[in-house]
Amino acid sequence: MSQVYLNGAFMAPQEAHISPMDRGFLFADGIYEVIPAYNGVLFRFDEHLIRLERSLAEIAIHNPHSREEWRHLCETLIERNGGGNLSVYLQISRGATEKRDHAFPNPPVAPTVFMMTGAIAIPAADSPDTASGSKAITLDDIRWARCDIKSISLLPNSLLRQQAVEAGASEAILLRDGFVTEGSASNVFVVIADTIITPPKSHAILGGITRDLVVELCRSHHIPIEEREIPENQLRQADEIWVTSSTKEIVPIIQLNNAPVGDGKPGQVWKKVARHYVNFKRRLCGQDQE
Known part of the structure; x- marks a missing residue:
């Protein structure tokens, strides 16, 4: 059975629940990345993480993990989903707040981190x-x-x-x-x-x-x-x-x-x-x- 990652835990997709007050849901206030892996090996991982870090900085969301922590999470998720040729989707939103407000929460709340995998079809190349x-x-x-x-x-x-x-x-x-x-x-x-x-x-x-x-x-x-x-x-x-x-x-x-x-x-x-x-x-x- 496939697994996803949400806020510190791996679980079945149907067990993953995100608050409707999450700013990703209410405002599309978040960043995502898609990293391919072939034979379980992450492809151009550092380049993808550099882009992720830049996008998070551009909209002032705190990066919740170091690059090596991201690598470990990605590799663990790939392993839990059978390895092979997979794409890793990861999304970080600004997090869930008590009320809906266009302004950023002050003080900041913890970002919401979600990750999942998908099969990669054989490319034309x-x-x-x-x-x-x-x-x-x-x-x-x-x-x-x-x-x-x-x-x-x-x-x-x-x-x-x-x-x-x-x-x-x-x-x-x-x-x-x-x-x-x-x-x-x-x-x-x-x-x-x-x-x-x-x-x-x-x-x-x-x-x-x-x-x-x-x-x-x-x-x-x-x-x-x-x-x-x-x-x-x-x-x-x-x-x-x-x-x-x-x-x-x-x-x-x-x-x-x-x-x-x-x-x-x-x-x-x-x-x-x-x-x-x-x-x-x-x-x-x-x-x-x-």
């Missing part, structure tokens, strides 16, 4: 020669101005993703003032004339761990890559489009707004980067990914 690719649509970026904070306030993202699903696509690529920001749950890359381009980090996008690793791998393997703004017309004319996330890794987009991207198949640059990504992952976490 693991089989680049047989991957089929995904579809996306473009939508206006209706989210707030601090998308660099990994907030649990995800209603705009959910609305955008649902529009994509209803249009028969797997992702929405977002546009703000005529430029690409990111996907509803991913970062975006395009390939134009064999050069990879991704939007630079700013308050308008979440600094993705997979995004950063793709940039790092491209530079270490001398694959041309630029971090710069992508106008909408360049997105529509791109030879390749990819989206990246921690659990789906690097996904080729073969159709945008019902029009083929390139020749309508995963591109050669994507295949090259996917192989580098998988090789890196297997060196870190072991060979058996299935």
Whole structure:
């Protein structure tokens, strides 16, 4: 039976109860992280924790654990859920208060810490020669101005993703003032004339761990890559489009707004980067990914 973690204890999911006065429930006042593990090995753990620490600091929530304590909790939860290929979801809210008030509680209350795991499907990057690719649509970026904070306030993202699903696509690529920001749950890359381009980090996008690793791998393997703004017309004319996330890794987009991207198949640059990504992952976490 699966287990979750809540405020110091491991338990069955149906035994986990959170106060309705919790500010995560009332105000979406909290931060989350998703950390993949392959063969039970946490992938890019330090990078994920650095982002978690930054997001907590940005909204002034006390970090309840040291980095090593977080590692121990994550590894214990993975073990209690059978190991293998799992994602660890962890969420920290500002905690439960006696009354509903927009202002932060003073004095502060103890944060609420919740963790659970989920299965990771075999990513497309693991089989680049047989991957089929995904579809996306473009939508206006209706989210707030601090998308660099990994907030649990995800209603705009959910609305955008649902529009994509209803249009028969797997992702929405977002546009703000005529430029690409990111996907509803991913970062975006395009390939134009064999050069990879991704939007630079700013308050308008979440600094993705997979995004950063793709940039790092491209530079270490001398694959041309630029971090710069992508106008909408360049997105529509791109030879390749990819989206990246921690659990789906690097996904080729073969159709945008019902029009083929390139020749309508995963591109050669994507295949090259996917192989580098998988090789890196297997060196870190072991060979058996299935």
